Amino acid sequence: MEENNSFDFSNVWRIIKRYLKWLIIFPIAGLILSVLLTALIAQPKYEATSQVLIEKSDKGDLTMAEKYQADSQIVATYTDIAKSPRVLGKVAEEIGKDEDAKSITEKVEVNNQPNSQVLNFTATANSEKDAVKIADTAAEVLKEEVNAISPDGGIEILSKSKDDVKEISSSIAKNAFIGLVAGFIIAVILILIREFLNQSKSSSKSNTHQTQHTQQRRRTKREDLTQDDFER
Incomplete structure (x- = not known):
């Protein structure tokens, strides 16, 4: 053997x-x-991020814990609205170029850091211009939708994506x-x-x-x- x-x-x-x-x-x-x-x-990809600020709850009759919970619920609700077909469909309409809610969903990521009142709209596209436009449009549409639902929605554009654009290196x-x-x-x-x-x-x-x-x-x-x- x-x-x-x-x-x-x-x-x-x-x-x-x-x-x-x-x-x-x-x-x-x-x-x-x-x-x-x-x-x-491989075509270069560009990533642009636009931010919106969600104001904290100003209800004085709530405890700190209750305010924190209320703020967290508001952020979660606005995040869901930002990802909804209604918002993304309007973004697609403004962008044009044969875009629809599904294609915009694949190009835009909505997220926020824990314990943060800031929502980040990160758009990925083949050109810097398209990435900036998609991210900024998504933020603007969310603001319009929230204000339409609740006039005192308390949401403001914190930063435009033109200030945060980067090229994604190929793998x-x-x-x-x-x-x-x-x-x-x-x-x-x-x-x-x-x-x-x-x-x-x-x-x-x-x-x-x-x-x-x-x-x-x-x-x-x-x-x-x-x-x-x-x-x-």
Whole structure:
């Protein structure tokens, strides 16, 4: 058993040494190709964030705990309104460009930090201009809707998204790793195929040689028998 295991390991190591260049070149080629494709094909994305401030409850007859709970409920309610099809549908109408509530939902993220009265509208688009417009429009529409529902809604635009725009870098590192792994897998597959073909070819030659050797022995045997008969 130990000899077989040693033999198998030695055989694997022999194959690795034989195809070491493949195991290096293919992964590097996959890495370089994935990086180039990411840089040339992937479109840049821009992210813009607009903020609205929700004023705290001014009811004097509430305790601190009750005010905190009331403020938290207001923030949660306004967040739900901001994500509603009604608001996002109006945002889509103002943006145009064949946008609808569903497409705007995929481009806008509404969130707020714990214990904060600030709602963040973060929009992602293929251009800086579109990202800014979507984020600002979403904030403005929310303000209009809240004021329409409750005139003393207490919501104000805190900051425009033009002050907070950034380009989202493409996932070059992630794609490079994928290309590296893909190149290694391709190298292993090609090595296995080549080894299989080599073994098949070697086995075929061995069988052919064995057949020829057997035929030669038979001819020799027949010649010997014929010679014996002749001598008799």
